[in-house]
Amino acid sequence: MEFSGGWDSRATLVDGRWVVRTPRRPEVEAQLLRETEVMPWLAARLPLPVPIPEVVTRTPLVVRHPLVPGEPLESPVAEHGRALGEFLLALHGTPAETAWDRGFPRAERTRDEREAADRRFRAEVLPLLPDSHRQRALNLLDAILRSPADTLVHGDLGPEHVLSAGEHLTGVIDFGDAHIGDRAIDLAWALFGTPAEFAGELSRTYGVTDALRTRALAWHRLGPWYEVLHGADIGDPEVAAEGLTGVLARLG
Template sequence: MTILEGWDSHAWIDGPWIHRAPRRPQVRPRLLAEATLLPWLAPQLPLPVPVPELTTDGVRHLLLPGEPFTDGGIETGRALGAFLKALHTVDTAEAVAYGALDAATATAEKTAFLGECRDQIIPLLPAEVRTTATELLDRVANVRTALIHCDLGPDHILMTDGQITGIIDWTDAVIGDPALDLCWPLNGAPDAVAAGVIEVYQPTSDLVERAKDWARLSPWYGVHRGLLLNLPDGVTTGLAEIAATL
């Protein structure tokens, strides 16, 4: 048996299965929701996703092959663009019925986070960037138009022999801003991958700009966590990163 650890879940591999159990009580409902959401969602997507089933501890699903993304080209981007286009056009009401976090609940959670950013982080920034920082928080506040993965980065994109073999870790799936799912593909992935995503997904200019805003917001999460857990070095580093992106 192989033991794995994540921020939200304990995980272990037992034969062909990966088991996941919540690390904190508030994670449990979202983890269990995967057992209804993903079996409904999987047939609508052009790339494999886990199809979990309930266990006494949480959920389990068959292991998907592959290793986390390290490199890719335009074909990788095209496949990712087709995947995101399909994901962002599924019926949102049905998605909520099958377990996705609804827009109202997600908005309340995000509003609380953004409020803490305004109250706790902006006063720590240099005075000359505080207005720009406030404008950034305002721009990402309330767009919720599609079912999104909400944590789409290289660690959650599995690859084998240059092909995407799975998109994993759906605990945060929510009705939200599709630009958040485009954040890493357009701003962190290799240029060829980004070009392939743009070719197939064909995002509007507004969507591209909001994806940049989500990229700018990335270091805010580290500072927020550093303040919560009293990690002063992480806060100092994160504040410098925030100022550099504004």
């Protein structure tokens, strides 16, 4: 049973206990192989279960990991916020030098990818915005380019990747975008896409500063820009239009 519509890989549940993943594109193979090498090491540092994949076959590439229990977080409460705050403290406390020595992408790659995305945002998304939003958009893009790249981050933290059962978190999944980047990217949804009681408890547990909150808001506002590009890349104008609606809504 296929149960993931991820952009990079296809995930299938086998025998009710194994998540089997295959790359959707050849360039994703290196990412999946990297996860088999780094996740066993990282899992030992974290207070919540995470996928620990292993190679099944290399040609074609197939990897699998035991199913992490729980359901995507739909109704965040304060206890969830505390647990996620503790998880992020542990993840972000991983020494960056050790993380890239283990195989996570280095800060230089992060900056290169930011600059490449920025060029596309300015060329493909910015012209779609009304004049009334143009300066705020430029300020946002400039702020993202100035953000640090000094912390091991999940890179795609949202409700579909945070699992729960009742008031307890049971795991965090999908580390395909993990890299050395700005810790604020992992706080974007957690602070600005969740109920106040969840965000408040996470903020207290993690120790969110005003500067960190400002950067997290910038990353939150940037999220739909990627959806616009994705819609263009797959030739789906509806996806691109939904992304543009999100861009305008978050710019305010």
